[in-house]
Amino acid sequence: MEVNKQMGLKKIPTKASEEFRNFPMVPRVVYGKGSFNTLGGILMTKRKHSEAPMIYLVDDVFEGTELLDRIPSIFCDQIILISADEEPKTEQVDALVKMILEKYTELPSGIIGIGGGTLLDLAKAVAIMLTNKGSASEYQGWDLVNKKSIYHVGIPTISGTGAEVSRTTVLMGPEKKLGINSDYTTFDQVLLDPELTNGVPKEQWFYTGMDCYIHCIESLNGTFLNAFSKSYGEKSLDLCKEVFLEDIDESDSREKLMMASWHGGMSIAYSQVGVAHAMSYGLGYVLGVKHGIGNCLVFQYLEEFYPEGVAVFNKMLAKHKIVLPKGVCSNLSVSEMDTMISVAMGMEPLWENALGENWKSIITSDKLKAIYQKI
Numbered sequence: 134m135e136v137n138k139q140m141g142l143k144k145i146p147t148k149a150s151e152e153f154r155n156f157p158m159v160p161r162v163v164y165g166k167g168s169f170n171t172l173g174g175i176l177m178t179k180r181k182h183s184e185a186p187m188i189y190l191v192d193d194v195f196e197g198t199e200l201l202d203r204i205p206s207i208f209c210d211q212i213i214l215i216s217a218d219e220e221p222k223t224e225q226v227d228a229l230v231k232m233i234l235e236k237y238t239e240l241p242s243g244i245i246g247i248g249g250g251t252l253l254d255l256a257k258a259v260a261i262m263l264t265n266k267g268s269a270s271e272y273q274g275w276d277l278v279n280k281k282s283i284y285h286v287g288i289p290t291i292s293g294t295g296a297e298v299s300r301t302t303v304l305m306g307p308e309k310k311l312g313i314n315s316d317y318t319t320f321d322q323v324l325l326d327p328e329l330t331n332g333v334p335k336e337q338w339f340y341t342g343m344d345c346y347i348h349c350i351e352s353l354n355g356t357f358l359n360a361f362s363k364s365y366g367e368k369s370l371d372l373c374k375e376v377f378l379e380d381i382d383e384s385d386s387r388e389k390l391m392m393a394s395w396h397g398g399m400s401i402a403y404s405q406v407g408v409a410h411a412m413s414y415g416l417g418y419v420l421g422v423k424h425g426i427g428n429c430l431v432f433q434y435l436e437e438f439y440p441e442g443v444a445v446f447n448k449m450l451a452k453h454k455i456v457l458p459k460g461v462c463s464n465l466s467v468s469e470m471d472t473m474i475s476v477a478m479g480m481e482p483l484w485e486n487a488l489g490e491n492w493k494s495i496i497t498s499d500k501l502k503a504i505y506q507k508i
């Protein structure tokens with residue numbers, strides 16, 4: 134900003150609703166079944182020296198599996214197994230960073246996240262916080278990161294979130310659940326190997342896959358839509374429909390969902406998500422409901438906003454015999470309900486995308502309460 138001021142330049146627009154935004158993209162990506170085997174070669178060129186390790190943050194669901202043996206861990210590299218039972222927290226990021234800084238004399242050569250959105254987001258956040266002072270919670274928001282992060286690589290093992298392409302890492306902080314949105318968040322390298330998603334339990338496959346489907350619906354029906362987002366959103370939506378409505382071969386399905394996730398993530402980069410995501414944040418904050426299932430729980434009751442999207446969603450639920458939990462919000466206290474509503478209402482850019490500038494005339498606390506009570 135200082136430089137901009139000196140040069141008399143206007144502030145660079147960063148808000149979702151501003152017109153021209155200069156986005157970082159993932160500069161390198163490997164794709165294909167079995168491509169995980171190229172990881173060692175890719176990392177070799179990024180190793181600073183033998184004292185600067187590669188740190189692998191790996192979903193602990195892979196404990197004792199052959200995937201761990203295939204990780205190209207050499208020199209003083211470290212593999213850290215992490216549970217994805219809870220979504221990433223700022224204090225967890227701070228603890229990992231502290232541990233790495235204490236253990237090594239040099240900053241790591243790279244951070245590699247292997248897992249779903251939870252592990253990908255942790256890897257992004259740790260890479261940022263190794264070079265930026267203070268706690269991760271100080272950077273939740275938009276464009277608060279000022280130093281370049283450590284080289285970081287994302288390797289998804291479940292498809293749908295689009296976290297592999299996005300410029301955010303969503304964290305639960307002491308005060309809010311919010312992403313660190315910055316140009317330094319985006320991965321430097323992504324490795325897409327559809328074979329890694331083999332073994333994802335069916336319900337989880339559906340919930341995380343629906344995150345992608347809902348990204349498409351919210352982006353394509355949003356007021357921020359432009360040709361850039363539309364092109365990615367439409368492709369992603371077609372792929373989701375093939376995966377969730379047709380009878381295709383499993384290996385084909387894994388490949389298609391992986392690419393749907395990528396395109397869905399690209400689609401929301403230049404637009405925004407909408408009503409389901411805003412309300413799902415409330416569920417996540419108050420009840421710890423995870424992102425994928427939370428989106429589904431909300432989305433089923435959004436026919437008013439997305440009639441066609443909800444009708445197709447119901448077909449997908451029926452085809453895969455998924456029964457969503459009921460009574461999730463039935464035991465909420467008044468103050469918990471109020472918090473949930475205020476967290477959801479706080480997601481202004483999402484509402485603005487969904488309903489336009491005058492969204493406050495459509496969305497009231499009572500309206501949100503009525504939807505939450507159905508869940």
Ligand code: NAD
Binds near residue numbers: 425
């Ligand atoms: P996840 O990472 O939470 O994993 C879900 C479950 O699947 C876990 O139990 C995990 O162990 C298991 N799993 C993952 N891969 C597996 C495999 N190959 N075999 C068997 N089990 C496997 O799920 P997710 O839905 O991918 O991620 C949700 C997280 O992503 C949330 O924290 C959400 O906030 C975040 N998110 C981030 C962005 C972004 O742009 N940064 C976007 C959307 C969601």
Ligand code: ZN
Binds near residue numbers: 294344345424
């Ligand atoms: Zn999402």
